[in-house]
Amino acid sequence: MRIVSILIALLVTIGLYLFIFERDRLTGQDQTDANAESQEDFAPPAQKATQDARAVAVVARHSVARILDSAVVLRGETEAARTVQVTAETNGRVINEPLRKGTTVSAGQELCALDRGTRDSSLAQAHAALSEAEVALANARKLAAGGYASETQILSAEAGVESARAAVAQVQRDIENLSITAPFAGLLESDTAELGTYLTAGAPCAMVIQLDPIKLVGYASETDVNKIKPGALADARLISGETVQGNVTFLSRSADPATRTFRVEVEVPNPDFAIRDGQTVEIAISSAGVEAHLVPQSALTLDDEGRIGLRLVGEDSRTQFAPVTVLRDTREGIWVAGLPEKADIITVGQEFVRAGVLVEPHFDTPDAAMPETDIQTEATQ
Structure with missing residues (x-):
C-alpha cells in the first residue's frame, strides 16, 4: 500500500510539471512568437513605422538659408569719458563764490580762486635778488677781464643768477596756481570748494566729468x-x-x-x-554674417545622444537628424545654423519619427496645413 501511494504522488507531480511548464510545447504554440507579438503591440510609433515600412504623415516646410547679421x-x-578730481597745488583760502554741481564748465574756466596773501612781496623780493645777482655777475666779469678775479668767481656769480631766476619762476608759478581751472569741458559732479575754505596742496576743489x-x-x-x-x-x-x-x-x-x-x-x-x-x-x-534658417521653436528636438537639432525629410522621403546651433531667438522663431542651404524641415510630427523612418510630408502653406492632432493619430496607427 505504501508503494502504491508513492507511485500515485510521483504521477501527480509529473502531471503538474507538464501542465505548468510544458503546456505551450505540448499545445504547439511557440512562446517566442507570443513574446514577439507582445513586444510589437507595445513598440513606439517610430519603431512600428520602421518595421512596417508604412509612411508616417508629418508637416514639413521648405526652408532656404539666409545671411543673418550675427551680433555679440x-x-x-x-x-x-573722463572723470577728474581737481585739486589745489598750493595753499590758500578760497575767495570766490562756489559753483554748484551740474554746472556746465568750459576748458580753462576758473573753479576756485585762492587768496594771494604775501606772494606779491615774495615776488618782489625774488626780483630784487635776481637784480643783485646779475650785478654781481657783471662785476665779476669786469674784474676777470683785468686779471683781478678768477674763473671760479665768475662761475659762482653765474650760479647765483640762475638760482635767483629759479626763485622768481617758483613764486610766479605759485601765484598762477592760485587760480584752479577746469582741465576740460564738462559738468561739475560736485560743488566747488565753499567760500572761505582753506585749501592745502592736494585738497579737492571740485569733480569734473566729461559726458x-x-x-x-x-x-x-x-x-x-x-x-x-x-x-x-x-x-x-x-x-x-x-x-x-x-x-x-x-x-x-x-x-x-x-x-x-x-x-x-x-x-x-x-x-x-x-x-x-x-x-x-x-x-x-x-560681426560677420552667417547662413541661418528661421524655424519654429517647437520644431527643435533631441536625438538619442542628447544633441539639439531638427528632423529633415531626406532622400526617398526618409527622415534625417541634423544637429544645429541656435544663434538668436526672435518673436518670429529661432535662427539656427548647421543646416544645408536648402532643407525640408519637419515642423509637426518630428517627435513621432526617427532617422530612417519613411514619412509622407505635407508641406505647410497658407492653404493647407495638417492639424497636429491628425498627425499624431495617423502616426500611432
Whole structure:
C-alpha cells in the first residue's frame, strides 16, 4: 500500500510539471512568437513605422538659408569719458563764490580762486635778488677781464643768477596756481570748494566729468571676444528704451582674473548729456554674417545622444537628424545654423519619427496645413 501511494504522488507531480511548464510545447504554440507579438503591440510609433515600412504623415516646410547679421550681445553700463578730481597745488583760502554741481564748465574756466596773501612781496623780493645777482655777475666779469678775479668767481656769480631766476619762476608759478581751472569741458559732479575754505596742496576743489562723448562699457566672454573688432558698429539700448549707435574704440587684451571676460568700450555721441554716467545698457556689436534658417521653436528636438537639432525629410522621403546651433531667438522663431542651404524641415510630427523612418510630408502653406492632432493619430496607427 505504501508503494502504491508513492507511485500515485510521483504521477501527480509529473502531471503538474507538464501542465505548468510544458503546456505551450505540448499545445504547439511557440512562446517566442507570443513574446514577439507582445513586444510589437507595445513598440513606439517610430519603431512600428520602421518595421512596417508604412509612411508616417508629418508637416514639413521648405526652408532656404539666409545671411543673418550675427551680433555679440553684451550687458554693461555707461561710463563718463573722463572723470577728474581737481585739486589745489598750493595753499590758500578760497575767495570766490562756489559753483554748484551740474554746472556746465568750459576748458580753462576758473573753479576756485585762492587768496594771494604775501606772494606779491615774495615776488618782489625774488626780483630784487635776481637784480643783485646779475650785478654781481657783471662785476665779476669786469674784474676777470683785468686779471683781478678768477674763473671760479665768475662761475659762482653765474650760479647765483640762475638760482635767483629759479626763485622768481617758483613764486610766479605759485601765484598762477592760485587760480584752479577746469582741465576740460564738462559738468561739475560736485560743488566747488565753499567760500572761505582753506585749501592745502592736494585738497579737492571740485569733480569734473566729461559726458560727450560717453562710453558704453561691456564685458565679452572668451567665446565671443574673437568676433569683436575695433571700429565695429554697435547698437545699444538703454534701460529707458532709447537706442543709440557708436563704434568699438577699445577691446581689452587682458581678461579680468575673476570673471575671465574682456572689457569692451563703445564711444557714443552725447551732445545734450541725455545719457548719464552709470546707466544700464544692452550692447549689440555687429560681426560677420552667417547662413541661418528661421524655424519654429517647437520644431527643435533631441536625438538619442542628447544633441539639439531638427528632423529633415531626406532622400526617398526618409527622415534625417541634423544637429544645429541656435544663434538668436526672435518673436518670429529661432535662427539656427548647421543646416544645408536648402532643407525640408519637419515642423509637426518630428517627435513621432526617427532617422530612417519613411514619412509622407505635407508641406505647410497658407492653404493647407495638417492639424497636429491628425498627425499624431495617423502616426500611432
